[in-house]
Amino acid sequence: MNLRVSNLNSRVPAHPRFDRRVALQAGAVGLLGLGSNHLAAMHALGANVNSSAPAKTVIYIFLSGGLSQHDSFDMKPDAADIVRGEFNPINTNTTGLQICEHLPMLAQRSHLWSLVRSLTHSTNDHSLGHHIMLTGQSKAPPGFNGSLPKPSDWPALASVIGALTSPRNNLPPAAVLPERLVHYSGRVIPGQFAGVMGPTRDPWFIEASPYDSLAYGAFPEYEFDHQERPRKPTVKNFQAPSLTLPQGLGFGRLGDRLSLLKSLDKQRRDLEQAATVESFDRYREGAISLLTDAKVTSALDVVHTDPKTLDRYGRNSFGWSLLMARRLVEAGVNMVQVNLGNNETWDTHGNAFPHLKDYLFPPTDRALSALLDDLSESGLLNSTLIVMAGEFGRTPKTSTLSQFYKSSGRDHWGAVQSVFFAGGGTRGGTVVGSTDKIGGYPVSDPQTPENMAATIYRSLGLPETLAWLDDTDRPHHIYQGDPIAGLY
Numbered sequence: 001m002n003l004r005v006s007n008l009n010s011r012v013p014a015h016p017r018f019d020r021r022v023a024l025q026a027g028a029v030g031l032l033g034l035g036s037n038h039l040a041a042m043h044a045l046g047a048n049v050n051s052s053a054p055a056k057t058v059i060y061i062f063l064s065g066g067l068s069q070h071d072s073f074d075m076k077p078d079a080a081d082i083v084r085g086e087f088n089p090i091n092t093n094t095t096g097l098q099i100c101e102h103l104p105m106l107a108q109r110s111h112l113w114s115l116v117r118s119l120t121h122s123t124n125d126h127s128l129g130h131h132i133m134l135t136g137q138s139k140a141p142p143g144f145n146g147s148l149p150k151p152s153d154w155p156a157l158a159s160v161i162g163a164l165t166s167p168r169n170n171l172p173p174a175a176v177l178p179e180r181l182v183h184y185s186g187r188v189i190p191g192q193f194a195g196v197m198g199p200t201r202d203p204w205f206i207e208a209s210p211y212d213s214l215a216y217g218a219f220p221e222y223e224f225d226h227q228e229r230p231r232k233p234t235v236k237n238f239q240a241p242s243l244t245l246p247q248g249l250g251f252g253r254l255g256d257r258l259s260l261l262k263s264l265d266k267q268r269r270d271l272e273q274a275a276t277v278e279s280f281d282r283y284r285e286g287a288i289s290l291l292t293d294a295k296v297t298s299a300l301d302v303v304h305t306d307p308k309t310l311d312r313y314g315r316n317s318f319g320w321s322l323l324m325a326r327r328l329v330e331a332g333v334n335m336v337q338v339n340l341g342n343n344e345t346w347d348t349h350g351n352a353f354p355h356l357k358d359y360l361f362p363p364t365d366r367a368l369s370a371l372l373d374d375l376s377e378s379g380l381l382n383s384t385l386i387v388m389a390g391e392f393g394r395t396p397k398t399s400t401l402s403q404f405y406k407s408s409g410r411d412h413w414g415a416v417q418s419v420f421f422a423g424g425g426t427r428g429g430t431v432v433g434s435t436d437k438i439g440g441y442p443v444s445d446p447q448t449p450e451n452m453a454a455t456i457y458r459s460l461g462l463p464e465t466l467a468w469l470d471d472t473d474r475p476h477h478i479y480q481g482d483p484i485a486g487l488y
Contacts, residue, residue, distance in 0.1 A: 053458075053459060053460055053461025054382065054383070054385075054424050054425025054459055055382075055383055055384060055385040055423070055424035055425060055459035055460055055461075056334070056383045056384070056460070057329040057333065057334055057335065057336075057383065057384045057385070058161065058334070058335045058336070058384070058385045058386075058387065058424070058456055058459065058460065059322075059325050059326075059329060059335075059336050059337075059338060059371075059384060059385070059386045059387070060157065060158070060335065060336070060337045060338070060387050060388075060389075060456070061322075061337075061338045061340050061368070061386065061387065061388035061389075061420075062133070062134065062181075062337060062338065062339050062340065062388075062389065062390065063340055063341065063345070063346045063388065063389065063390035064130065064181050064189075064339060064341060064342070064343050064344055064345055064346060064347075064390065064391065065126075065341070065343075065344040065345050065346030065347030065348070065390060065391075066129070066346055066347060066390040066391050066392045066393060066394060066412060066413075066417070067346050067389075067390045067393070067394070067417070067418070068085075068348060068352065068356070068393065068394035068410050069117070069393045069394065069416065069417055069418040069435070069439055070083065070084070070085055070394065070396065070410070070439045071085050071087050071100060071352070071353070071356055071394075071410075072099065072100050072103065072356075072361075072418065073099050073100070073115050073117065073418035073420065074115075074117045074418045074435055074439050075087070075088075075089040075098060075099070075100060076437065076438060076439050077089050078437075079437060079438055079439075082397050082398055083396050083397055083398075083438045083439070085352075085353065085398060086353040087100050087101055087102060087353065087356075087357070088100075088101045089101065090104065090107055091107070092106075092107040092108070092110035093107065093108055093109065093110040093111050093429070094110040094111060094428075094429035097110055097115075097429065097431060100361070102356065102357050102361040102362070102365070103361055103364075103365045104365065105365045105366060105369035106365055106368060106369055108369075109369055109372050109373070110428065110429055111428045111429050112372050112376055112381065112422055112423075112428045113372065113386075113420060113421065113422035113428055113429075114420075114421045114422065114426050114427060114428060114429065114430035114431065114432070114487055115418055115419070115420060115421070115430070115431045115432065116418065116419045116421065116431075116432045116433055116447050116452075116484060116486075116487070117416075117418045117431060117432070117433045117434055117435055117442075118416060118432065118433025118434060118435065118442035118443075118444065118445050118446045118447050119389070119416065119417050119418070119419045119433075119446075119447045119448070119449070119451075119452060120414070120415055120416050120417075120441070120442055120446050120447070120448065121133075121138045121392070121414045121448065121449055122138065122414055123392070123414045124392060124411070124412035124413060124414050125146060125412070126146075126189075126344065126347070126391060126412070127146030127147070127189060127190060127191075128140055128144065128146055129390075129391030129392045129412070129414060130181065130189050130190065130191045130192075130391045131144065131146075131153065131154070131190050131191030132191070132391065132449050133191075133389055133390065133391045133392075133449055133452075134156050134157060134158075134191035134192055134337075135153070135154040135155060135156055135157060135191050135195075135449075135453075136157055136449050136450055136452060136453025136454075136456070136480070136481075137154045137449065137450065137453075137480055138448060138449050138450060141153050141154050141195070141196075144190070145190065146190065147187045148187065148188070148190065149188055149189075149190040149191075149192070149193050149195075150190065150195070151195060151196065151198075151199075152195065152196060153190050153191065153193065153195030153196065154191075154195050154196065155193075155194045155195045155196060155197040155201065156191060156192055156193060156194065156195070156203065156337075157335070157337070157453060157456060158174040158175070158176055158192075158203035158335055158337050159174065159193065159194035159195070159197055159201045159202060159203055160197075160457075160478055161173060161174050161334055161335040161456075161457075161460065162174030162201060162203055162204075162334075162335070163194075163197060163201050163468065164462060164466060164468065164478065165334045165335075165460060165462070167332075167334075168332035168333075168334070169293070169295070169331060169332035170293075171293075171296065171328075171331060171332045171333050172203075172204040172333065173333065173334040173335065174203045174204065174333065174334060174335040174336075174337075175203060175204040175205075175206055175328055175333050175335070175336050175337070176192065176203045176204070176205050176206065176336075176337040176339065177205075177206040177208060177321055177324055177325065177328075177336065177337070177338060177339070178206060178207070178208040178209035178238065178317060178320070178321045178324070178338075178339065179205075179207055179208065179209040179210075179211060179339060179342060180192060180205055180207070180339075181339055181342070181343040182211055182342070182343055183343050183344070184213035184214070184343070184344075185213075186213075189343060196470065196476070197468070203337070206240065206241065206300070206324070207241070208238055208239060208240045208241070208300075208320075208321075208324070209236075209238055209317050209321075209342070210236045210237070211342065212234065212236065212342070214229060214231045215231070215234075216341060216342060216344070216345040216359075217341060217345060217355075217359045217360060217363075218314070218316035218317045218318035218319070218341070218359070218360075218363035218364075219236050219238075219316060219317050220236065220316065221314070221315065221316040221363065222316055222318070222358075222359040222360070222362060222363045223359070224355055224358075224359045226344075226347065226348070226349065226350065226351065226355070226405075227350070227351075227404040227405065228351065228406065238302075238303055238317050238320050239303065240300035240301055240302065240303075240324065241300065293331075295327075295330075295331040295332075296331055298327065299324060299327030299328050299330070299331045300324060300327075300328075302320045302323045302324045302327065303320060305323065309323065312366070312370040312373075313366065313367050313370045313371075314363050314366045314367050314370075316363050317341075318340055318341070318363040318364060318366075318367045319363060319366065319367040319370070321338050321339075321340065321367075322338060322340075322367040322368065322370070322371045323367075323370075323371075324336075325338050325371070326371055326374055326375065329380075329384055330380070334460065335460075340364065340388075341360070345360070346360065346390055348394065348409045348410060349401045349405060349409045349410070349411060350400060350401060350404065350405020350406070350407060350408065350409040351405050351406055351407050351409060352398070352407070352408065352409030352410060353407065353408075353409075354407065368388070371386070372386075372422060375423060381422065381423040382423060382424070382425065383423075383424070384423045384424060385421070385422075385423050385424025385425075385426070385455075385456065385459040385460075386420070386421065386422040386423050386424070387419065387420070387421055387452065387455075387456060388419065388420035388421075389417065389419040389420070389452070390417060392412055392413055392414040392417055393413045393414070393415070393416050393417030393418070393439075394409075394410030394411065394412070394413050395410045395411040395412070395413045395440075396410075396413070396438040396439050396440040397410075397438075398410055399411065413440070415440060415441050415442075416435055416439070416440065416441055416442055419447075419452060421455075421487055424459040425459060425488055426487040426488060427487065427488065430486065430487060432445055432447070432484060432486035432487060433445035433446065433447060433486075445486065447484055448481050449481075450480040450481025451481040451482055451483065451484050452481075452484070453478075453479075453480065453481065454479050454480070454481045454482055454483045454484075455483045455484045455487065457478055457479060457483075458483040462478065464479045465477075466478050466479070
């Protein structure tokens, strides 16, 4: 994809075309142990970004499976039992605002965050819902296949931000952690990638969490299976990729490009023969920066941080992931998407209340609260927008959907969900929109995924006229909706 940018009818010079994977993509990624297919993007867009933007960075927390609004941030205590569920609301630090009793730490910090209770879209399908909420576009792309990411998919928010914001400190502008979203059957979920922008714009995937088709939640402390199937105990390690040089490849050899290319080729056998020394040279500086920057090494090595920090975030994959996200934005990454749980972790069709109470809410409450505290105390919350959403909400009525579940839960529900916002110039203690008496549909100030995306872009200072041009010079405007005004 010959990516170019259009803004107010002016064009930035076209970036170089790469018909095949360059050496960094095919080789240095193997050296780094990262799941990315580009690390040093080609940017010339600094002049297009509003330097007075309220946020410099975004942390997008994605709850794959879909969080129940009734059992978290939009409780209906006066509804019938089949609607209200088993949990009770508690008061927060904001007068008149109540949330679930099993989120007590977030309740104490409500002055730091806001809610949109009225985000809506039209699908109850997992795959399309993921695509919608990860790209910020409600309409399915041409030829959409829920079982297979395609080049015609819309680009993920992380890809757009990665392409249209300038890198800082030689770091990739956008990252996704701790793993890609993969269904238990092995199919990869669409919406996570660059799609029509081309694969060189895929985000930097930091694969730190091992995939397990029968386990969900925050391992090792809060691991469960939705259907409570018997499974053999496994030992899983949350381990960030190593950024050390291979044995025998010292800095004295870095000047010898051919030797370095040969070493990379040994690590990744699919290094293409067309990856020339000249093409590698464009990426050499960024790769060496990642290898040698102490901030990057520290940001990724979260498991071995100081005990007090680990206790505050939680010694589990949720805590480690949000701690890594905080460190990456501090180091200079513009957007970090955190998949809080592997694919469909929050898909509480059955056994919903014990799983939310015992496995999902405790690590989320602790880790997100620690993230808010750290960013607030360091003064970075104003310049860091936090967004937390899933692919949809859950049905108003509880039910026992099949014999696989011991107790009730809620089905998929695209009609409405609650979305969490904090920082980035948003007002804490604010609620935008409302739902009907059973939490089924918006009744005031409905919002769309396009509006959520526009809020993220606005926070980063991306102009509303900004568009990127494809190979046919067709403009793709990134704003498809309006920022959510009530948050500011």
